[in-house]
Amino acid sequence: MTKIRIAVQKSGRLNQDSLKILKDCGISIDNGKDQLKATARNFPLEVLYLRNGDIPQYLRDGIVDIAVLGENVLIEKGRDISIVEKLGFSKCRVSLAVPKSTKYNSVKDFEGKRIATSYPNTVLDYLKSKGVTADLHIINGSVEIAPNIGLADGICDIVSSGSTLFKNNLKEVEVILKSEAVLAVSPKISEECTVILEKLQFRIKSVLQARNNKYILLNAPNDKLDEIISILPGMRSPTVLPLAEEGWSSVHTVLNKDTFWEVIDELKEAGAEGILVCPIEKMVI
Ligand SMILES: Nc1ncnc2c1ncn2[C@@H]1O[C@H](COP(=O)(O)OP(=O)(O)OP(=O)(O)O)[C@@H](O)[C@H]1O
Numbered sequence: 001m002t003k004i005r006i007a008v009q010k011s012g013r014l015n016q017d018s019l020k021i022l023k024d025c026g027i028s029i030d031n032g033k034d035q036l037k038a039t040a041r042n043f044p045l046e047v048l049y050l051r052n053g054d055i056p057q058y059l060r061d062g063i064v065d066i067a068v069l070g071e072n073v074l075i076e077k078g079r080d081i082s083i084v085e086k087l088g089f090s091k092c093r094v095s096l097a098v099p100k101s102t103k104y105n106s107v108k109d110f111e112g113k114r115i116a117t118s119y120p121n122t123v124l125d126y127l128k129s130k131g132v133t134a135d136l137h138i139i140n141g142s143v144e145i146a147p148n149i150g151l152a153d154g155i156c157d158i159v160s161s162g163s164t165l166f167k168n169n170l171k172e173v174e175v176i177l178k179s180e181a182v183l184a185v186s187p188k189i190s191e192e193c194t195v196i197l198e199k200l201q202f203r204i205k206s207v208l209q210a211r212n213n214k215y216i217l218l219n220a221p222n223d224k225l226d227e228i229i230s231i232l233p234g235m236r237s238p239t240v241l242p243l244a245e246e247g248w249s250s251v252h253t254v255l256n257k258d259t260f261w262e263v264i265d266e267l268k269e270a271g272a273e274g275i276l277v278c279p280i281e282k283m284v285i
Pocket residue numbers: 009010011012013014050051052053054069070071072073090091092158159160161179180181
């Protein structure tokens with residue numbers, strides 16, 4: 001039987017969340033200790049554990065059909081590879097930073113300067129688009145230390161909370177790109193594997209939808225129902241059921257987690273009571 005091959009980061013920031021999304025899709029993977037390859041028990045899928053930075057080449061060569069990796073890595077070394085799904089975790093940005101004490105006006109200040117980075121293509125493309133030429137020092141890790149040891153005038157690296165920059169007395173001056181974990185597909189994927197990918201994508205979408213939404217139930221006096229319903233976005237229109245107590249109804253709907261608290265505040269204001277918020281296991285639209 002044909003199996004789709006997926007690359008997942010062997011260890012590091014993407015590993016656990018990548019496996020969690022497969023698990024939430026109902027796919028069980030038997031993992032032996034230090035195993036570099038594993039097979040799913042209940043889905044035609046094989047997992048290869050690889051370095052994030054090596055994955056674009058495996059996709060290009062068709063060694064793996066699909067992969068979970070950082071979008072920033074694709075921008076750096078896999079612009080020819082398509083993304084089929086953004087997965088919503090490992091959100092970060094790739095930015096230029098300089099020592100706090102450096103006076104900074106614009107990206108032109110990098111002209112002729114030394115920049116330490118693990119993302120040379122990303123930096124070069126960005127600087128080129130701004131008409132700036134700089135001298136790159138390519139290093140694979142601990143990039144933020146470079147200005148402090150005299151290796152560079154600035155850096156380009158991943159920033160998330162900003163604490164690594166802060167600890168190294170650096171300030172973020174330009175955001176080159178924003179990134180998150182993505183599902184990417186090999187240009188060499190077969191037709192049979194494309195069919196399996198479609199099934200997997202359908203499950204992933206349901207999982208992501210569920211993660212992004214909450215199910216809410218509330219009680220409302222009937223004379224406030226119209227106002228309360230007008231506040232609710234919902235999948236279609238909310239479900240309204242009569243309560244045992246005369247003059248009251250129970251309203252059920254789905255709320256997006258981004259607007260969740262604002263909507264709850266408005267609902268309370270409009271007279272909603274006994275608001276219950278429940279996680280959604282899967283959401284098929
Ligand atoms: N601080 C961070 N916050 C959020 N996401 C991050 C952060 N650092 C890295 N990432 C994202 O996670 C991905 C993997 O980062 P990680 O540091 O685990 O691996 P790596 O050292 O870049 O790769 P490799 O697997 O090749 O060793 C990055 O490509 C980026 O997309």
